[in-house]
Amino acid sequence: MATPDPDKLMAKADKLTKLSFTRWTADWKNATSLYEQAAIGYRFRKDNEKAKEAFEKASKGQEMISSPWDAAKHMESAAALAKELGHWNEVSDFYRRASELYRECGRSQPASDALAKGASALEDVVPDEAVRLYMDACVILEEDGREQMAFDLYRAATSVYVKLERYADAATFLLRWGIAADKCHAVNSQCKAYLSAIIIYLYMHDFQQAQKCYNDCSQIGAFLSSDQSRCASKLFSAYEEGDVEEIKRVAQSSPITQLDHVIIRLARKLPTGDLKELNKEEAEEEVLDENDLT
């Protein structure tokens, strides 16, 4: 079969779908197949703009003939082409639409995969949108009870936050990761997530927050008896003593080297700021407390 000109295919397909006097119902079935062929032809010719449009229309056609799976697939292709073209808002729109279509099929994994692909496409350009996409992807998986699959998403989202230097958000996200890990009894990942959160707080030089985090996490039995909590307590004691060498040594120790590389980089940079300040702050707080009591 000779590959006919995609333009001609497109024109034909458009004619099929346009309602006019002679045509009372649009023939979506044929139109869809024509659109698909046109889209493949355009892609082969590296005409991304037209290919993208063709995929969009093909997807719409698939929707009309009520096969959301194929529609979603075409949407994803369209989104990939939009990414090449650099139309970022279109990228996110298309991926979201594809994800919705997958959810219509009742398949949560491809839905979240679509969002994850969108997020990774937008990571460098529109990181806020990327983070939102990651979060939505995690939510989809958690609703379906498949938190195990979400670990990679959590990791990627955390690294985006750290790149954006929104450390508080990163730490919160890590704690959410801990919750997800808890639900599927992944103790090792849970402890690692908590240790990472503590390290991020220490990197932010927010000792109180880190202490509070550690105390909260120690309520969880699995964390309390784990290597990671021991490492965290060693870190805290090193901080309280103000011993920089000790902090560096703990940062090189094995529980920390098992974490994600982004966190390891932060840990290597500890301690940030002046340790004596921390002790002064604590002393001041104690004085205030005494005044309050008396």
Place this chain on the structure above:
Amino acid sequence: DNLCPLNRLLLPPSPLAKAISIASNRSRQQADQAERGYREEKRKTISKMSVIDILTRVDAICKKYDKYDVDKLNASNVSADDAFARLYASIESDIDSAVQKAERACQEKNRAAVVALNAEIRRTKARLSEEIPKLQRLALKKVKGLSKEELAIRNDLVLALPDRIQSIPDGSTNGAKQTGSWTSASHMEIRFDSNSDGMFESEYFQQTEESSQFRQEYEMRKMKQDQGLDIISEGLDTLKNMAHDMNEELDRQVPLIDEIDSKVDKATSDLKNTNVRLKDTINQLSSSRNFCIDIILLCIILGIAAYLYKNEMQRKAVPGFVLHLIAFAFLGHKIFYGVTLLLLTAFIIVYAI
């Protein structure tokens, strides 16, 4: 004597009981005398007495006379008799406390505490060993109120003491084979715990050249072992982390594989169904037996048609022929047979006519 079995009770462990037994021994002797007196009194009245009766009476009498004994004990502090008993009692108590310390040392986890306890035990043992000759002298002294057997018993007790003292475990002995030499104890067993370290601090250790060299070598080897163990522990940490990650990954894949399993089962059953139906269809279409029948029938049809054509019954033959060709085109056997029969009957009718 019926009272001999009581003598065997003279070696109970507790000092108090010993003191009481010694006291009661003496009181029994007094009771003996009392009994003899009593017997003489009762000689005429009672001819036979059972052992149990005697024992009970002796006990009663002892109880009666015990208070006098206690008074005697308290009254005379200077008598050598009491000195022996006192010294013996004190030595007994020391031995018991040493044994208790030894037991605690066995259970103690803190090495420093073990070392301290062992040193204390050793000092106690040395002191007690010094006091034994004194006790022996006291034991040999003849004291009034003591019988010969009493003396013998005391001698035996004193002789038994050194063994008992030596057998107290103090962390450096190997059991009963102590000859009393100090330095040999450190070479008894090669122990790499701090008990041998403890030996070095006590006053019993004579540092020879070999032993200090040995100690240095031991320290170096210990350091190397520690380094090696550190490396091993790091490796184990990594392994543990990897194993945990693998565990979680496998947990993640279990539901996926279950899904795959069920989907593949469904696909297999669909395939089986389709295969069976396809087999039936193909059998119907192209079995060799049916093919032969097809050819035979075809020949018959052609023959009939030719015959009809020859008989110039064209108008009736041609539609029949065309019909037959159509039937053959469908290749449905029932139709085929049906039409063949139909034509045969038509032919027969025509022929009949």
